Amino acid sequence: MGFQRIIGQDRAKALLRNALSSRRIAHAYLFAGPAGSGRMEMAGAFAQALFCEKGGSDACGECLECRKVEHGNHPDLHVVSPDGATVKIEQIRALQKELSYRSVGAGYKVYIIEGAETMTVQASNSLLKFLEEPPSPVVAILLAPSAQAVLPTILSRTQLVAFVPGDREALEKALVQEGKSPLLARAAVNLASGLNSSRKLVEENWFADIRNVVIQLGKESPDRFAAGLIQAQQQVFKTELSEHVEILLQLLALWYRDMIYVMTGRQNQMVFPDQADWIAKAAWGRHIQSWVTVMESALTAARRIKAHVAPQLALEQFLVNAREG
DSSP: GGGGOSOOHHHHHHHHHHHHTOOOSSEEEEEEETSSSSSHHHHHHHHHHHHHOSSSOOOOOOEEEEEEEETTTTTTTTOOOBBTBBBOOHHHHHHHHTSSSOOOSSEEEEEEEGGGGBBOOOHHHHHHHHSSSOTTTEEEEEEEEOOGGGGHHHHHHHHEEEEOOOOHHHHHHHHHTTOOOOOHHHHHHSSSSSSHHHHHHHSHHHOOOOOOHHHHHHOOOOOOOOHHHHHHHHIIITTTTGGGGHHHHHHHHHHHHHHHHHHOOGGOSOOGGGHHHHHHGGGSSSSSHHHHHHHHHHHHHHHHHTTOOOOOHHHHHHHHHHHHO
């Protein structure tokens, strides 16, 4: 596992490695950042380093303790994930009971709580008491999208480790080195916020199809409203792609951003480089502000779907707005 396998997040790595090298380990950490930014991978790497028999600033990956973590069967490492939509008080109580026993080895016990922001009030209060009087040596690692997503009382008892969206260029390079399509990798890292999320998106069977539909819609939607509407009906809402309209709209926003990139000399940042010739000709048909407006309209439509507006209605309204510019 190890820190060296995690792309980016250099500040988070440095903070944790300094704690390991100085052996000044806090009893609780809050890894706060967007989904897909490597929080869980970093938590695993940190836990492995804590258990490592060599006791350095990173896991050796070779000792028995490291191998146990690598294989997911270390008896002193516990992971709690939301049960349904929330982390429940019963889960925290079960964790507390487990951690009250002596560790199998002579070192730390570590627990990781995924989705810490989903804890019920009862679960949060139960965990709070545990954080105030932690059995030693126990290290808690809480994962949440932001520091504000957890109760202030829990935040005050943890050391914050901030995570940022991944370096897109590095993420894209890593995916291509894994054998992923360069075009799909470029699109995925502009939609997702980390290596795992980007990889998952590229590996979805529908992702390549939806990219192709976006290209066709992008070429039709500004000026050929009727054609775009028919295309949406036939290629989206009569297929499995109807489940992914939010992603489609986010990709459309990136298509229109490419128009702006062409007009501002940033072709190297285009998400659709295979369409560069067509985009280069079409971009100058409108003012930059018009493309900005259309891009914002696509993002607004995507947000409306997240707010439970019918996907077909959101997409059709976007097509109307795209025509009007």
